[in-house]
Amino acid sequence: MPGTRLLYGVLPLPGRIGQLVQWETGTYLLLCAGLMAVLLTCRAMRADEDDGLVELQLAVGIGRWAPLVAPVVVSWGAIAMLALGVGVILTGLTQLVTELTVPGAWTPAGSVANAGWAFIALSALICQLCRQAVHARGLTLVGLSGAFALRVLADESGTGWMRWFSPLAWRDLVYPYTNDDPVPLAVCAAICVALVAIAGALYTRREYGTGYLPDRSTSARRWHVRGYTDLLARLAVHGSAIWAATVAATSALFGAMAGGIAELLVPGSATGSYVGKMAEGSPVEQYLSLLTIVTVLLVVVAAAQRVNTLVLRERTGLIDLKSAVGISRTRLFVTQGGMVLVEATGLLMLSGGVLAAATGSQLTEDHAVARAFVFTVSQLPGLLAAIGIALAVVGVAPRRFGIVWAVIAWSVFARFFGGLLELPRWARNLSMMGHHLDVVGDPDWVPLAVQAAVGVAGTAVGLVAYRRRDLSSA
Structure with a gap:
């Protein structure tokens, strides 16, 4: 292919x-x-x-x-x-x-x-x-x-x-x-x-x-900024555009690979047996469930990196300056978290749409197009869990933000290699990615509900801790 x-x-x-x-x-x-x-x-x-x-x-x-x-x-x-x-x-x-x-x-x-x-x-x-x-x-x-x-x-x-x-x-x-x-x-x-x-x-x-190289760190353009939220949105435009292009290109590439997946993962073949240990279901279901882990991973990394800007701005003293001009800690935290959620949701929708469109140009049987979109978008609760964990770490122990990257790394490892290494199912399920709905059969809402609860609880814990701790602890 x-x-x-x-x-x-x-x-x-x-x-x-x-x-x-x-x-x-x-x-x-x-x-x-x-x-x-x-x-x-x-x-x-x-x-x-x-x-x-x-x-x-x-x-x-x-x-x-x-x-x-x-x-x-x-x-x-x-x-x-x-x-x-x-x-x-x-x-x-x-x-x-x-x-x-x-x-x-x-x-x-x-x-x-x-x-x-x-x-x-x-x-x-x-x-x-x-x-x-x-x-x-x-x-x-x-x-x-x-x-x-x-x-x-x-x-x-x-x-x-x-x-x-x-x-x-x-x-x-x-x-x-x-x-x-x-x-x-x-x-x-x-x-x-x-x-x-x-x-x-x-x-x-x-x-x-x-x-x-020449210095291009400054510009003569003047911004007419209307509030703190507008400032954050303008500062995020460049990075969001880069992530959007990356997510769209990756999803399009993976969708273009779907043409001969049924022949590649035919039951009894070496490839089929290898992939069968990593994912369950029909060849189309296996293929899309594994690929959406990679595309959703990009969105999760983008969200974690955006949350980490709170820590970086605190280390450079920018948070102290914003607090000094009257912006409350609650507003700082909630605005940053809201921006992360909006950006990540948009990237997830973009990934699902591009993957479905590219898949539809190569493969239509076994609900391939619908599954490409639903498998991606229904991982939103896992994305919420990742954002909640990141916000909790920022609020409780910003110096330990590496915990977030460790959780992301485990999520990928458990989903890709858990079956090959014969890890217990509960260990493989301890992943923020790979839990999704299917367009065929009865949906399993329990994992998604648990992930959403983790996201809400993590955000709440992070907000309470961020409001009470010393800003210099970052």
Whole structure:
């Protein structure tokens, strides 16, 4: 299928279980590792410089190279732990699936590590070029998209040498579970080190707080703002547009992949048995239930990131300024939460509509179009639960916002890998994503009601705690 080839690349033949795992699940791991690398590096390197923390560190006598080396080392270590987990899990699965091998388990892990390290190096390089963390993050994410486009171009043109220019295509140089060639792993790791060295050369010649690209942080335009809500809405427009484009493009891509899903997941096939452990129902139901987890994940991440702006503004003192001019804490909290809910609901509706339209152009049997929309939109209670948990953390322990990302990570892990690892059903159900209604049969409202209750309770707890705690605790 063209859509499947576009997303995952070329499936190695003869299509054994290991090849399928690294082809499908491995693609998600590479993209997640790249995104994780960009966010970690830009936050630890350039955002700390924007906040004045690097100036403080230099003032107390740490080395000149620490602001560059420390974020790179910490981020590389985080990616290494992710790759180690991948290798350990795949090695453990060799005891359950005879087609999986130990060498094959560690070549995908090495590919994940190299991809993450490459985007760490690219982020470090772009952080030297840009003047602010937000610009560095945006430009690096454009680089991540460009790497994906290069991988697609290499697949479609059959040009092998082009794969060397995209970290997302380095996996295809290694051929996990096929050739398991370690040489490209070593060469790609050396490329990552070289990119960091280039970033270091730029760092030594860059003045603190500046960059090599022109400053576009200010504008001569004047805003006629009508209240605090209007200000938040205007500040959110740019980010919302980016998330909307990302969600729409992802949903359209997944919908375009639905054409031959019945043949791909035919009962008794290797692919069918593999996916059958991850989701239940007919091939169409399995396919859409898994894909909507990914599309809803994007919306959940966007919502959590938007809630986290309360913590970031508190750390920079903006909340104190807003309180000083008469904006109550209740209004600050409720307005931010309401903006998050409106934006996330809009993104969810957009995702469901685009996925249904794209699916309808490829597949119509077994209620595919209706299921594409309903499977997405009916996960709104799970989205409410995510927002409620995030708001509760902001109110009770803003320094522990990492708990929210841990809950999101578990939700994805439980839904994608819970069946493969034979986790108890109750553990798999402890997920904010994947609980949805179906257009066929009697609907099960209990999970959705529980999620909605968690969202309301989390919001209430967060509001009460936010009104009472010291703002400086962030």
